[in-house]
Amino acid sequence: MKNILKYSWILGFGIFVSCSNWLNVEPFDQVSEEQQYSKAEGFYNQLNGIYKTMAKKELYGKELTWGLLDVFAQYYDMGNYSHCGNNAYTNGADLEYEDSFVKPYIVNFWETMYNVIANCNNLIQNTMIADTMLFPLREKERRCIEGEARALRAMLHFDLLRMYAPAPQVDSTGKYIAYVDYFPTHVPLDIPTNQVLEKIQDDLLEAHSLTADFDTLYKSYISNVRTRLELSRAGDVDRFMQFRGYRLNHYAIKALLARVALYRGDNNTALQWATDVLKYYKWFSFDNEFQIKRNHNMKLYSDVMFALYNNNTAIYESEENTGNSYMVAWDYNILFDTDADRDFRRWQWKEDDGEYFPQKYKKQDDGSCADVSNIMIPMIRFSEMCYILAECYYETDTEKAEQWLNYIRQNRGCRSSLPSTTTQKDFNNLILKDFRREFYGEGQLFFFYKRLGLNAIGSASTNVEYGSKFTFPIPESNDI
Numbered sequence: 001m002k003n004i005l006k007y008s009w010i011l012g013f014g015i016f017v018s019c020s021n022w023l024n025v026e027p028f029d030q031v032s033e034e035q036q037y038s039k040a041e042g043f044y045n046q047l048n049g050i051y052k053t054m055a056k057k058e059l060y061g062k063e064l065t066w067g068l069l070d071v072f073a074q075y076y077d078m079g080n081y082s083h084c085g086n087n088a089y090t091n092g093a094d095l096e097y098e099d100s101f102v103k104p105y106i107v108n109f110w111e112t113m114y115n116v117i118a119n120c121n122n123l124i125q126n127t128m129i130a131d132t133m134l135f136p137l138r139e140k141e142r143r144c145i146e147g148e149a150r151a152l153r154a155m156l157h158f159d160l161l162r163m164y165a166p167a168p169q170v171d172s173t174g175k176y177i178a179y180v181d182y183f184p185t186h187v188p189l190d191i192p193t194n195q196v197l198e199k200i201q202d203d204l205l206e207a208h209s210l211t212a213d214f215d216t217l218y219k220s221y222i223s224n225v226r227t228r229l230e231l232s233r234a235g236d237v238d239r240f241m242q243f244r245g246y247r248l249n250h251y252a253i254k255a256l257l258a259r260v261a262l263y264r265g266d267n268n269t270a271l272q273w274a275t276d277v278l279k280y281y282k283w284f285s286f287d288n289e290f291q292i293k294r295n296h297n298m299k300l301y302s303d304v305m306f307a308l309y310n311n312n313t314a315i316y317e318s319e320e321n322t323g324n325s326y327m328v329a330w331d332y333n334i335l336f337d338t339d340a341d342r343d344f345r346r347w348q349w350k351e352d353d354g355e356y357f358p359q360k361y362k363k364q365d366d367g368s369c370a371d372v373s374n375i376m377i378p379m380i381r382f383s384e385m386c387y388i389l390a391e392c393y394y395e396t397d398t399e400k401a402e403q404w405l406n407y408i409r410q411n412r413g414c415r416s417s418l419p420s421t422t423t424q425k426d427f428n429n430l431i432l433k434d435f436r437r438e439f440y441g442e443g444q445l446f447f448f449y450k451r452l453g454l455n456a457i458g459s460a461s462t463n464v465e466y467g468s469k470f471t472f473p474i475p476e477s478n479d480i
Contacts, residue, residue: 065377123149150210151203153181153203157203178190179195246308262392267392286411304376335436405430
């Protein structure tokens, strides 16, 4: 990264920016920084812009959720996929990261995410010195905006680390990415993975403190699924401090701290944060089968703690599944070999002539939950905390570990008993079995495999050995 991070109005980004100037993007318009931050609306626009850019199809709106990242995780049989001659997904399934079709995506993740981080830094610095009188809710609002920006900066760095650096248990001291926390940044230096993780944790802890004033006072904006996520009309999204499920809120930050701690291998800390989240279990309930079958809640979103939104997600899905080109499950019978007639996550896949087609992002035309499900991009779920509790408890309390895994399974309709296990590895494989059902389309399975160094489940007869393929190549632009 031997260039200068200049300020960029992120709403003007293209899909792929040039490798030679990815840290040198001119402002989208010519509003001065002083003018931008002279009113509360300027802070709102910048933070909204960060969320909207993250939700674009090139990032979490598609490629880092149900798109390329889930292709890498081997969810799909790409033998039936040949859309418009674009081989990014077919070659991506073979983990050919340097392939001419795949590489632009790998480069774009890096470049766009660091540009979004630059905008987070600019917002953080201006919010820290802002006059609290600018904001209708004064200091609570100022702190909340700064906290969200810090949490987003941490989350983006965390996903960059998970993509472009080996897992900590493989190499925790190698230098792969920089933690960019100042704007503008001249020649940001790569630092060891363990230090990056420390900075991520520190940012999240500060964000946890900053967002507490608002989110623990205005609990109604998050404690009920309707006020958290169900935008009743388009204008609702302009109510800046409401609908906290579409913001990286105080409670989702707790869950993210648990996710980060588990990835670091700090199971005790992961257990503490996941347990803290469990205090709010009544806020994040599990949907029943009626919700997905009749109300067309394909995202089963009542337990979603943080989501992005994009009005075009269903369009992106239809673009990939059209004509004779389809993304289908490798082997549905492996995914649902037990409780196949009970686990209602099976409704997220549709059978046609022996093939199973994903439905999570397919447009739903009716049902009371369809409109919300159609725009939502789940980022953090309450159910993830249950998997963390199950994994972290196993070494000291096998019975409690099994209870937490069963808690998820039973709330998704499963009734069969768990097979007995005697080792952590065997139990983790049971978690994996359910995790694959739960997190299809949400970009988390690849990182589950990576954290534990597991092979991916592919076809009925083949497992994919990742080896060094867990780590994406650093773009050449990093050396400019």
